[in-house]
Every structure is written in C-alpha cells, then in structure tokens.
Amino acid sequence: MTSSLQYEIQLRPDFSLLKVSLEQGQKVYAEPSAMAAMSPNLKLKAGFKGGALKSLGRLMGGESMIVNTFSAENGPGEVLFAPGHLGDTQHYRLSGGALYLQRGAYMANSEGVEISGKWQGAKGFFSGEGLVLLKATGTGDVFFNSYGAILEVDVTGDYIVDTGYIVAFEDTLQYSVSVLPGLRGGGIKRLFFSGEGLVCRFSGQGKVWVQTRYVIPFLSWIDRFRPQKNK
Amino acid sequence: MSTSRESFEGGVFHESIPNGRAGATISIARGELVADTTGEPSQRFTIPLSQCKLDLGGASGRMVFCRTSDGSLTIFCEDRNFAKELDFQSGGVFASQLQALKKGQRAEASRFHFWLAVSAVALAALLILGYYSILGAAKVAIRALPVSVDQTIGNTAFNSMDVGRKLDSNHPASKLVEEIVDKLKPHAKIPDMKFKVTVVEGKDINAFALPGGQIVVYTALIKEAKSAEQIAGVLAHEMSHATLRHGIERIGQSIGVIAAIQLLVGDVGGLLALGGQVAQTSILTSYSRTAETEADLEGVRMLHAAKIDPQAMAEFFKMLEEKMGDLPDAVAWISTHPQHETRVENINNHKKTLESIEYEPLKLDLKAAQDAL
Numbered sequence: 157m158t159s160s161l162q163y164e165i166q167l168r169p170d171f172s173l174l175k176v177s178l179e180q181g182q183k184v185y186a187e188p189s190a191m192a193a194m195s196p197n198l199k200l201k202a203g204f205k206g207g208a209l210k211s212l213g214r215l216m217g218g219e220s221m222i223v224n225t226f227s228a229e230n231g232p233g234e235v236l237f238a239p240g241h242l243g244d245t246q247h248y249r250l251s252g253g254a255l256y257l258q259r260g261a262y263m264a265n266s267e268g269v270e271i272s273g274k275w276q277g278a279k280g281f282f283s284g285e286g287l288v289l290l291k292a293t294g295t296g297d298v299f300f301n302s303y304g305a306i307l308e309v310d311v312t313g314d315y316i317v318d319t320g321y322i323v324a325f326e327d328t329l330q331y332s333v334s335v336l337p338g339l340r341g342g343g344i345k346r347l348f349f350s351g352e353g354l355v356c357r358f359s360g361q362g363k364v365w366v367q368t369r370y371v372i373p374f375l376s377w378i379d380r381f382r383p384q385k386n387k
Numbered sequence: 388m389s390t391s392r393e394s395f396e397g398g399v400f401h402e403s404i405p406n407g408r409a410g411a412t413i414s415i416a417r418g419e420l421v422a423d424t425t426g427e428p429s430q431r432f433t434i435p436l437s438q439c440k441l442d443l444g445g446a447s448g449r450m451v452f453c454r455t456s457d458g459s460l461t462i463f464c465e466d467r468n469f470a471k472e473l474d475f476q477s478g479g480v481f482a483s484q485l486q487a488l489k490k491g492q493r494a495e496a497s498r499f500h501f502w503l504a505v506s507a508v509a510l511a512a513l514l515i516l517g518y519y520s521i522l523g524a525a526k527v528a529i530r531a532l533p534v535s536v537d538q539t540i541g542n543t544a545f546n547s548m549d550v551g552r553k554l555d556s557n558h559p560a561s562k563l564v565e566e567i568v569d570k571l572k573p574h575a576k577i578p579d580m581k582f583k584v585t586v587v588e589g590k591d592i593n594a595f596a597l598p599g600g601q602i603v604v605y606t607a608l609i610k611e612a613k614s615a616e617q618i619a620g621v622l623a624h625e626m627s628h629a630t631l632r633h634g635i636e637r638i639g640q641s642i643g644v645i646a647a648i649q650l651l652v653g654d655v656g657g658l659l660a661l662g663g664q665v666a667q668t669s670i671l672t673s674y675s676r677t678a679e680t681e682a683d684l685e686g687v688r689m690l691h692a693a694k695i696d697p698q699a700m701a702e703f704f705k706m707l708e709e710k711m712g713d714l715p716d717a718v719a720w721i722s723t724h725p726q727h728e729t730r731v732e733n734i735n736n737h738k739k740t741l742e743s744i745e746y747e748p749l750k751l752d753l754k755a756a757q758d759a760l
C-alpha cells in the first residue's frame with residue numbers, strides 16, 4: 157500500500173496553487189514547467205520516467221517527454237506547483253483502475269502511478285485538438301488542472317460533453333466521440349477544420365471533470381481585439 | 388458451485404464508500420461475487436450471481452459491470468479472465484448475455500466507423516474537386532495570357548539550356564531552315580509570332596520548339612533528311628507546337644495549385660520563374676499524345692497552305708522508324724514523338740480531307756547544306 161501525499165490546493169479556483177509536503181523518502185513527479193517554488197533540501201531530477209516507450213506515449217498525448225522528480229532525500233520539504241494558465245487544480249486518488257486525462261491537463265503524480273499516452277486511433281485523429289488522452293493507472297495520487305474552474309459531474313446513464321471542455325474522466329465510463337446531434341451535415345466543415353462541434357458521449361457510471369472555460373473560443377474572442385495589419 | 392481459483396483487480400460503487408468508488412479485489416465464491424476494497428479499512432461487498440444485472444462498458448469497452456437490481460451496488464472488473472470465470476461459475480448463464488452486449492457495442496462502433504468513412508470520402512472528394520477546378524481555371528487563365536509570356540518563357544529557357552554549339556546564321560544549313568520557316572510563317576495560326584530557328588551541332592536526329600517560337604534543329608536531322616520537304620514537315624510540326632501554345636499549357640499542368648492560384652489573381656511573375664525552371668527539365672519538349680496529334684494536323688494544314696506536300700512529313704516518320712532499327716540512340720525525335728504508325732495514318736487521312744492542289748517543290752539546295760556540315 158502506497159502512502160498518500162500530503163497536499164493542499166490553495167487560492168482556488170482562478171489562481172490555484174498546489175502545495176505538496178513531502179515526508180522523508182517521499183517523491184512527487186510533475187510537469188517540468190509546473191514547479192513554482194520548493195524547499196532547498198528537496199532534490200530535483202529532470203529526466204525520462206518509465207522508459208522510452210511510455211515517454212513517447214506521453215509525447216503523443218501532448219505532454220512533455222520529460223518529467224521532473226522531486227525527492228525528499230535530506231529531510232522533509234515542500235514544493236509548490238502552478239498550472240500554466242488560469243484555472244483550478246484537482247486531486248484524484250487512484251486505487252487500481254484508471255483515470256483518463258485530456259491533453260495538457262496533467263500536473264503531478266505520486267509514486268505508484270503510471271502516466272502513459274493512449275493512442276486514440278480514428279477517435280483522436282478526427283477530433284483534432286479535441287480529445288487526446290493520457291492514461292493514469294496504478295495506486296496513488298494524481299493532480300490535474302483545468303482552464304477555468306472545474307465542475308465534477310457524477311454520471312449515471314448518458315452524458316454529453318464538448319470535447320474541448322473535458323478535463324478528465326474515470327475508466328468506468330464508456331465514451332464515444334461524435335458530431336453534436338443537430339450539427340450533422342452542417343458540422344462537417346467545422347469537424348475537420350477546428351474540431352469544434354465535436355462531443356464526447358459518456359455512458360455508464362463514473363465521474364467526469366468538466367472545465368468552465370475552453371481556450372479556443374477565448375482565443376478567437378481575443379483575436380478580434382488584435383491590431384489589424386494594414387492592407 | 389465452487390470458489391474461483393483466482394482473484395481479480397477491479398472496483399466497487401457504493402454510497403457508503405468515500406467518493407462513492409473504491410478499488411477492490413474480486414473473487415467468486417459459493418455463487419456470490421465478493422469484492423474487498425483496497426482502502427483502509429477494507430470493506431466487503433457481495434452480490435449473489437443470481438441477482439447480478441450484467442453490463443459491458445468502460446473506457447475500454449471491455450469492463451464488466453455487475454449491478455444489484457436496485458442499482459445501489461456495482462462491482463466491476465476489466466480483467467479478461469473475469470468474464471470467463473463469471474460465466475463458468477454461473478454455469479453458462481452469463482455467456483449469452485455477454486454476447487448480446489458485445490453485439491450491441493459492435494453495431495454502435497460500426498455505425499461510428501460508417502460515418503467516419505463517409506466523412507473521409509466526402510472530404511477527399513471535395514479536395515480533389517477543388518484541386519482540379521483550380522487547375523482547370525488556371526488552364527483557361529493561361530490561354531488568356533498574351534503571347535509575350537510564351538516568348539519570355541521560351542527565351543529564358545533557351546538561354547539557360549545547354550543545347551550545344553550553334554551554327555552561324557550564315558551557314559548554308561542555317562539559311563536552309565530559315566528559308567523554310569519564312570515560307571511557313573505566313574500560314575501560322577498566330578500571325579505575329581516571332582519564329583527563330585537555330586541549328587545546333589548534334590549527333591541526335593532531333594528538333595524541338597520552345598514556347599514563343601524558338602525552334603532548335605540538330606545537324607544530324609538535316610544530314611539524314613532525304614528532301615527539304617521532309618525538314619519542312621518537321622519544322623511545320625514544331626512551329627505548330629508553338630502556335631498551339633503547348634509549352635505554356637504544359638507548364639500550366641505542372642505548376643501545381645499554389646502557382647495556379649497566383650496566376651488566377653494575376654501574378655505572372657511566379658509563373659515566369661517557374662516556366663524557366665520547368666523548361667530546363669525537358670518537360671517543355673515532351674508533350675502529350677493529344678498535343679502531338681494536334682501539332683501533326685496543324686503542321687499538315689500549314690504545309691498545305693504553303694503548297695508544300697505534307698506527304699514528306701509522313702515519309703520522314705517512316706524513315707525514322709526504319710532508322711531506329713540500326714541507330715536506336717540517335718533517333719531522339721522518335722522517342723519524344725511516339726506512335727509513329729498511327730501518326731503516318733493520321734497525316735495521310737488528314738491530307739485526303741484537304742482540297743487537292745498542285746504542290747510546289749521547294750527550290751532549296753539540301754545537298755549543299757548537307758555537304759557544308
């Protein structure tokens with residue numbers, strides 16, 4: 157049985173910051189850019205984790221191949237992790253089974269957890285940016301972040317989420333990517349060129365984490381205010 | 388009924404568990420599904436197999452769920468052997484249920500794949516259609532370009548080509564071909580096209596035309612000709628390539644979509660640069676079969692109008708064909724002008740459709756030109 161990490165998520169939801177307190181001998185793994193501050197006695201090691209194939213999988217999942225390892229070899233210490241953008245941080249305790257993370261949502265994990273890329277085949281290809289997943293398995297703690305706040309949805313039966321708003325979901329949920337019902341036909345163009353209008357239909361029993369903002373609409377909103385090039 | 392030899396990794400949903408879900412070790416014993424949660428303290432949940440409502444799903448699509456009839460308790464497992472064991476322990480009852488569930492999933496998946504395939508085909512069709520309509524529009528646009536564009540491309544190509552040693556314009560052979568061109572020129576389809584013929588030293592029996600009216604004739608072709616009319620036949624054919632604008636049409640076919648779009652928006656500069664490039668790769672001098680036939684027929688028309696017997700053109704082809712037997716490498720003109728048998732036939736047929744007139748023999752001294760080479 158792996159001991160769990162002692163953690164605290166501060167300043168939620170907009171400017172969330174994850175504080176992990178490591179006991180002597182404990183380790184935490186994180187996205188290289190996530191570290192904001194750390195105790196000087198913690199040892200930081202940058203590098204591949206879990207072999208080349210797993211790293212490649214992570215790369216395909218849109219995550220860096222390099223994972224930083226923070227270990228408390230010389231007494232306890234704490235480390236602060238910040239998401240790359242405005243948004244919340246969520247903790248999930250894995251006890252066997254798996255958690256699927258949307259591309260870019262992965263932040264950190266404890267020992268006992270494996271992060272690997274999951275090749276989506278046609279599902280992933282046709283959704284463009286929409287749905288590229290990482291799979292977290294094992295027993296331990298996983299931290300992920302969102303753009304905007306996070307809404308935790310308990311699904312029983314069927315539930316539809318726009319692929320751009322999915323942050324994570326549990327392995328007990330079946331999922332299929334499709335065009336938003338009603339957009340069929342007219343949605344073809346958007347489907348191929350932006351992945352917009354694509355939804356994920358979940359069925360079964362389990363949790364889905366949905367973010368309250370999606371970065372693409374925000375970018376197109378902000379684009380209107382950029383200075384225009386003179387013709 | 389027996390106890391399962393193995394235990395399986397899985398999980399449980401129940402409201403008494405914090406967060407509602409826990410990992411569990413699952414076994415089957417005495418007709419019951421038993422799940423011991425992995426958390427501390429461990430909890431035990433059981434569902435009699437007879438009360439188990441089976442379902443298939445999860446992210447993998449292979450996860451087996453067993454629910455109580457009120458849905459308050461669910462035990463699930465993804466292990467492949469779990470389904471087998473479950474079926475074995477239930478005495479085969481679950482096998483048909485699982486088969487039915489799998490069938491439903493496959494139908495769902497194949498519907499998805501069907502739509503995927505339809506969308507992919509539609510997209511491919513759109514792309515191909517777009518590609519050809521742009522190229523087609525470019526072809527029209529190319530035809531509309533002034534002939535000066537042909538000349539610029541032809542001259543650029545000619546200057547950048549390494550054609551070999553050019554004969555002086557006062558050389559008897561140069562004079563001969565120039566006189567033939569002068570005779571044919573008034574009957575060209577594009578009256579103001581500036582033809583320029585250059586004789587080049589070469590062992591190949593060859594001649595070619597560049598866009599805009601630049602024509603190159605190799606000395607070997609003049610040496611092998613049996614009459615001035617035969618040379619006239621070749622020149623008429625090559626001049627027709629220029630007046631029918633086959634070169635620039637050819638460029639239009641090879642420029643690709645980007646250049647086609649440039650052309651449609653009126654940017655000829657890119658086309659000129661590209662034309663010069665293409666010309667160096669001999670693309671300009673090897674035309675399609677349709678273009679060759681067109682040039683033959685237009686050549687026959689020009690010869691006829693100039694009162695030169697087109698029969699010589701067919702003769703020349705025949706002669707080249709015979710020559711090919713002993714001199715395959717030297718007969719380069721044949722290699723860029725395939726299918727001579729049908730061509731001879733075409734030329735003769737076309738000649739028959741023209742009104743019969745009295746052809747005038749060319750009063751040119753071929754012998755003197757050949758001796759000077």
Ligand SMILES: [Zn+2]
Pocket residue numbers: 624625628674679682724
């Ligand atoms: Zn030709």
